[in-house]
Amino acid sequence: HGPYQPHEPGYGLDQPGYNPYEDEIPDPQARMLAIKNAKAYLLKTSTKSGLNLYDHFANILTKILDEQPTNTVDIIENISKDVKWAQFRKKMDTLRDEPLIPPTFEAAEKYKALFVKQGGEEEQEGVEEEMGQPALPNVMEAAFYFEQAGIGLNKDESYYIFLALKNLIRVQPIQTCRFWGKILGLEMNYIIAEVQLREGEQEEETGEEGEGTTAEGEKETGEAGEQDEEKEAGPPKSTYKPPPPIPKEPNGTGTNKYVYFVCNEPGKPWVKLPPVTPAQIVCARKIKKFFTGWLDAPVVSFPPFPGNEANYLRAQIARISAGTHVSPTGFYQFGDEEEEEEEGGADTCEENPEFEPPPVAEMVESLSTWAHHVKGILKQGRCVWINPVQKSEENEEEDDEEEEEEEGEEQQEERGPPLLTLISEDEGMKDIPAWTTQASTNLIPEYSVAILKSNRWPGAYAFASGGKFENIYFGWGHKYSPESYTPELPPPAEAEFPSGPEITETADPTVEEEMAFKIAQEEALAEAEEEEDEEGEDD
Amino acid sequence: MEALSVPAALELVAGCGAGLSPERRAALGTSLPLLQRDYRFERVWFWGCIQGVRGSYYIAEGLGPDRAAPRSRLYSLNCVDWSLLTPATKEMLALAEQVKGRFQGDPSFEYSLAEINAEAAASLIGSGKEPVMKEEARLIATIEQIDREVGVVPRGAFVKTPLGSVHENRHFEGLSSVEAKKLSSYFHFADPVNLKNKTLLEKADLDPSTDFLDSLEHDIPRGSWSIQLEKGGTVVVLRSLLWLGLTFYHVPMTKQFGYVYFGTGEKNLDLPFML
Numbered sequence: 001h002g003p004y005q006p007h008e009p010g011y012g013l014d015q016p017g018y019n020p021y022e023d024e025i026p027d028p029q030a031r032m033l034a035i036k037n038a039k040a041y042l043l044k045t046s047t048k049s050g051l052n053l054y055d056h057f058a059n060i061l062t063k064i065l066d067e068q069p070t071n072t073v074d075i076i077e078n079i080s081k082d083v084k085w086a087q088f089r090k091k092m093d094t095l096r097d098e099p100l101i102p103p104t105f106e107a108a109e110k111y112k113a114l115f116v117k118q119g120g121e122e123e124q125e126g127v128e129e130e131m132g133q134p135a136l137p138n139v140m141e142a143a144f145y146f147e148q149a150g151i152g153l154n155k156d157e158s159y160y161i162f163l164a165l166k167n168l169i170r171v172q173p174i175q176t177c178r179f180w181g182k183i184l185g186l187e188m189n190y191i192i193a194e195v196q197l198r199e200g201e202q203e204e205e206t207g208e209e210g211e212g213t214t215a216e217g218e219k220e221t222g223e224a225g226e227q228d229e230e231k232e233a234g235p236p237k238s239t240y241k242p243p244p245p246i247p248k249e250p251n252g253t254g255t256n257k258y259v260y261f262v263c264n265e266p267g268k269p270w271v272k273l274p275p276v277t278p279a280q281i282v283c284a285r286k287i288k289k290f291f292t293g294w295l296d297a298p299v300v301s302f303p304p305f306p307g308n309e310a311n312y313l314r315a316q317i318a319r320i321s322a323g324t325h326v327s328p329t330g331f332y333q334f335g336d337e338e339e340e341e342e343e344g345g346a347d348t349c350e351e352n353p354e355f356e357p358p359p360v361a362e363m364v365e366s367l368s369t370w371a372h373h374v375k376g377i378l379k380q381g382r383c384v385w386i387n388p389v390q391k392s393e394e395n396e397e398e399d400d401e402e403e404e405e406e407e408g409e410e411q412q413e414e415r416g417p418p419l420l421t422l423i424s425e426d427e428g429m430k431d432i433p434a435w436t437t438q439a440s441t442n443l444i445p446e447y448s449v450a451i452l453k454s455n456r457w458p459g460a461y462a463f464a465s466g467g468k469f470e471n472i473y474f475g476w477g478h479k480y481s482p483e484s485y486t487p488e489l490p491p492p493a494e495a496e497f498p499s500g501p502e503i504t505e506t507a508d509p510t511v512e513e514e515m516a517f518k519i520a521q522e523e524a525l526a527e528a529e530e531e532e533d534e535e536g537e538d539d
Numbered sequence: 540m541e542a543l544s545v546p547a548a549l550e551l552v553a554g555c556g557a558g559l560s561p562e563r564r565a566a567l568g569t570s571l572p573l574l575q576r577d578y579r580f581e582r583v584w585f586w587g588c589i590q591g592v593r594g595s596y597y598i599a600e601g602l603g604p605d606r607a608a609p610r611s612r613l614y615s616l617n618c619v620d621w622s623l624l625t626p627a628t629k630e631m632l633a634l635a636e637q638v639k640g641r642f643q644g645d646p647s648f649e650y651s652l653a654e655i656n657a658e659a660a661a662s663l664i665g666s667g668k669e670p671v672m673k674e675e676a677r678l679i680a681t682i683e684q685i686d687r688e689v690g691v692v693p694r695g696a697f698v699k700t701p702l703g704s705v706h707e708n709r710h711f712e713g714l715s716s717v718e719a720k721k722l723s724s725y726f727h728f729a730d731p732v733n734l735k736n737k738t739l740l741e742k743a744d745l746d747p748s749t750d751f752l753d754s755l756e757h758d759i760p761r762g763s764w765s766i767q768l769e770k771g772g773t774v775v776v777l778r779s780l781l782w783l784g785l786t787f788y789h790v791p792m793t794k795q796f797g798y799v800y801f802g803t804g805e806k807n808l809d810l811p812f813m814l
Contacts, residue, residue, distance in 0.1 A: 075709070153556060187767065432592055453590075
């Protein structure tokens with residue numbers, strides 16, 4: 001470094017005026033020169049990255065002064081790294097990516113379509129004059145009441161569903177319509193609308209015809225089998241006849257009282273779910289599977305589910321409706337024609353025009369102010385019991401007193417609870433009651449809403465306030481069980497043919513036994529010859 | 540979810556049908572800042588709600604300067620009065636796994652262990668305590684389990700300093716749309732278990748400041764997370780199938796993320812059958 005001590009040579013030469021070369025190059029601005037040198041050093045391009053420190057510092061300072069973050073000195077290294085990173089990106093980009101159209105814009109288009117007012121306003125007005133009630137439910141009103149309990153989707157989604165339901169009504173011949181709820185799935189969710197089609201507009205399902213033909217087909221093969229037995233002495237044909245399939249309930253009654261439409265998102269087209277068969281309900285009770293969100297996905301399970309995800313979804317919807325759709329007691333009443341002697345009791349109920357809603361406090365305290373208005377599903381999978389084996393014209397209604405259980409021969413008639421049962425009679429599981437009641441707010445009791453939450457089907461809710469009530473479901477679509485799910489065991493192995501003496505194998509005789517037998521035979525022969533000889537000699 | 544972003548976040552999470560009533564929301568808006576002041580937390584998170592048969596527990600968590608340190612948990616029955624919960628012990632966790640069924644909604648309810656697990660009951664009697672488990676202890680253990688097993692944060696949201704403490708990353712600007720759809724961009728916000736088992740090649744790709752947690756990709760059983768784009772693709776929602784009710788949301792390209800639990804507080808042990 002420079003000479004510091006006065007006795008060192010060259011001391012004092014850096015002062016202005018003492019430079020040895022001063023008389024040759026007068027440069028009063030040595031400081032400026034130093035600055036230029038320093039700047040030239042900073043501008044040196046790095047051999048590795050092509051950046052230079054001067055530009056880098058300039059960028060950092062620009063960024064800091066633009067963004068003005070707090071505690072800059074602590075994050076200065078991060079900022080430096082970020083600036084370098086940004087540089088690299090720009091340099092290496094010779095190919096430009098196509099601007100990706102994110103799916104958000106497509107979805108926004110779809111939602112926008114919901115908002116476009118469709119033509120045919122005159123039709124709509126005409127239709128409304130004919131029918132007394134508007135078919136479109138007030139989804140936003142129900143959403144408001146449920147929101148008081150903390151249940152429900154956000155307002156935007158509720159409004160989209162409202163508009164989607166309006167589209168559904170416009171397209172399909174619908175008499176009444178209701179937002180049933182939302183079932184979550186792994187990849188997509190289902191939004192479900194419960195609908196009653198106008199009478200006479202229901203199409204004949206091809207499924208029914210198919211069932212008829214299969215039943216006939218079975219009978220034919222059975223007869224053919226018997227004929228074959230008589231003709232040939234072939235291996236014995238199996239006399240096993242599978243139990244006849246239980247016919248599904250006709251559209252408009254029992255489990256198929258309502259028709260359900262689903263869509264994955266509001267704005268997507270609504271798909272009609274097929275009617276449910278008892279076999280599907282019976283199987284759905286034994287399995288527990290997540291929904292994937294695709295209606296045509298197969299349901300892989302044991303026992304094998306007769307159908308795909310659309311059928312499984314429909315079966316779960318039927319079970320949830322039957323188990324959790326409730327209304328204040330007295331809202332619905334039986335019609336004037338009380339047909340108690342028919343199998344299963346009355347099937348329909350109508351609104352009671354003289355219904356007076358009990359106060360909310362009472363609805364919260366006691367469960368007897370609520371009643372089911374959907375028929376429960378029997379073990380058979382139907383709401384109305386049917387004897388699958390069509391025997392003689394015995395009056396089967398009197399068989400339900402039998403206590404014996406004869407497998408396969410006669411089946412007991414099942415009777416479920418009648419239609420307007422109070423929910424206080426629902427059984428709980430262990431020590432958990434079937435329903436939990438709650439008032440929406442304890443702070444303002446005069447405006448609170450009575451809320452029912454189901455414990456058997458977590459996700460099923462109902463509210464009542466004044467004369468208004470509504471049921472809804474938000475969940476994964478499964479029943480709650482306090483024990484873990486155990487899949488059904490495979491059926492026991494078939495019994496073998498009973499072993500009796502005619503088919504038991506006898507053991508082959510061993511060599512010793514054979515020799516002994518042979519010797520004994522020869523001895524017997526020899527004795528017989530001797531006797532003959534003796535007799536011959538006597539003569 | 541962050542206490543201050545609760546209203547917006549609840550809108551994003553409402554796809555599963557669960558949420559808070561306006562009364563509770565308003566109560567949270569006032570009581571959570573007070574909690575922050577009284578307990579001197581740096582951050583307060585609204586953790587969620589466990590629904591019991593007779594009432595619900597609302598849970599909040601408070602975080603100190605090191606976000607990965609054990610958090611203080613508080614519970615309330617009405618979102619107004621909060622009580623601090625003691626930290627979870629291993630005993631509590633072991634006992635809570637035995638207790639099955641819904642929460643009752645009453646913090647002083649006692650589960651009789653004699654019916655559930657005779658050994659545990661015997662050991663408790665041996666050490667001089669009664670063979671019961673209080674619902675409060677079960678609550679503590681359940682919250683701890685849920686946080687450990689399914690508490691989720693996006694990659695890059697938190698950084699680990701060389702001294703070991705964890706902070707929010709102020710440069711985190713959100714995952715890109717492509718990254719947001721992959722399970723590997725989300726981490727469990729708990730002590731990592733699988734990081735050491737990665738091969739050296741994989742470890743070389745990791746950035747020690749951001750990749751210090753386990754990712755969701757290798758969770759067992761596979762498929763125990765459902766990842767969906769909602770609201771027209773603007774929000775990524777992850778739902779856990781192991782603890783039904785845990786919902787995580789993130790808006791790609793923004794700093795908004797969070798998770799919340801609305802459910803019954805029971806582990807879904809039937810998950811392998813249901814997939």
